[in-house]
Amino acid sequence: MRHLALFAAATALPALFSLNAAAHAVLETPAAAAGSYKAVVTIPHGCDGQATNSVRVELPEGFVSAKPMPKPGWALSIEEGAYAQTYELHGKTVKSGVTAVTWSGGDLPDGAFDEFALRGTIAGVEPGRKLFFKTVQTCADGEVAWVELPAAGQDAHALEHPAPGLTILASDTEHAGHGAHGDRAGMAGDLKITGAWARAMLPGQPSGGGYLSIENTGSTRDRLLSVSSPLAGKVEVHTMEMKNEVMVMRPVEGGIEIPAGETVTLEPGGLHIMFMQVGDPFKEGGAVPVTLEFEKAGTLELELPVGPARGGMPDMDHSGHGK
Numbered sequence: 001m002r003h004l005a006l007f008a009a010a011t012a013l014p015a016l017f018s019l020n021a022a023a024h025a026v027l028e029t030p031a032a033a034a035g036s037y038k039a040v041v042t043i044p045h046g047c048d049g050q051a052t053n054s055v056r057v058e059l060p061e062g063f064v065s066a067k068p069m070p071k072p073g074w075a076l077s078i079e080e081g082a083y084a085q086t087y088e089l090h091g092k093t094v095k096s097g098v099t100a101v102t103w104s105g106g107d108l109p110d111g112a113f114d115e116f117a118l119r120g121t122i123a124g125v126e127p128g129r130k131l132f133f134k135t136v137q138t139c140a141d142g143e144v145a146w147v148e149l150p151a152a153g154q155d156a157h158a159l160e161h162p163a164p165g166l167t168i169l170a171s172d173t174e175h176a177g178h179g180a181h182g183d184r185a186g187m188a189g190d191l192k193i194t195g196a197w198a199r200a201m202l203p204g205q206p207s208g209g210g211y212l213s214i215e216n217t218g219s220t221r222d223r224l225l226s227v228s229s230p231l232a233g234k235v236e237v238h239t240m241e242m243k244n245e246v247m248v249m250r251p252v253e254g255g256i257e258i259p260a261g262e263t264v265t266l267e268p269g270g271l272h273i274m275f276m277q278v279g280d281p282f283k284e285g286g287a288v289p290v291t292l293e294f295e296k297a298g299t300l301e302l303e304l305p306v307g308p309a310r311g312g313m314p315d316m317d318h319s320g321h322g323k
């Protein structure tokens, strides 16, 4: 009965996603600007029905000073080496670091998915370029190698086993728009907006996601009251949670609090901006103008560059992962 009630309630919401098996290994956040980045590789299924026992992720040049996240039940091994380039990070010269990470000895059933995470810094990569995290999962009798790279001009979706890709966005000062309150791009009062992007939508898809971080550099709390865009009939801020293996999104009531001195991040799999009643699906490489309205800082207009459609939680790309 609880089940029925949940489904009845859920269908009344703007969107509902079931946890079906996704076809590809992807990065949870498939677009980011230079700076700190958490690479979360999602392994969507096993090898031909077999459980996955190890996962090796090769780190691309340009993702430096990386540290893997240990996983209970999995042994961690790290490969280190020299980078092709030398990086200046926080006043230090960085020439080498982790180049690959393997989580092994685990048991991830074919019918389940899991995430393998690393934190590092994106450096020395031009906006618009893509970094690829080649990933190989090994099972008892075989492996699945997510290592194919698209040729120039080729659609990565045409590949059978594409390597998880990360699109590098222009840094925020370059793409953020004009603050109504100040002369610094991406600033509204004490609030600083970074890492803003929107996900490309597929033809016929009526709604899409937007993501950004809001840092409150001031000493009083603020609140994001609303988001609007001329490209969407309706825009809401959503939370996302798992209920009985069903991903349910619901609008946040009363806005989002931005506590003093803290950063609130809207990202795939969590809080996000939901653009609804979108006439023309957002296309990768485009931009979505938005107006953020804050309780204290007032309004801020900025443009969200449109990143790739794929990536994110395997069930949340709104596409069903058809080929």
Ligand SMILES: [Cu+2]
Pocket: 015, 238, 249, 250, 272, 273, 274
């Ligand atoms: Cu949503």
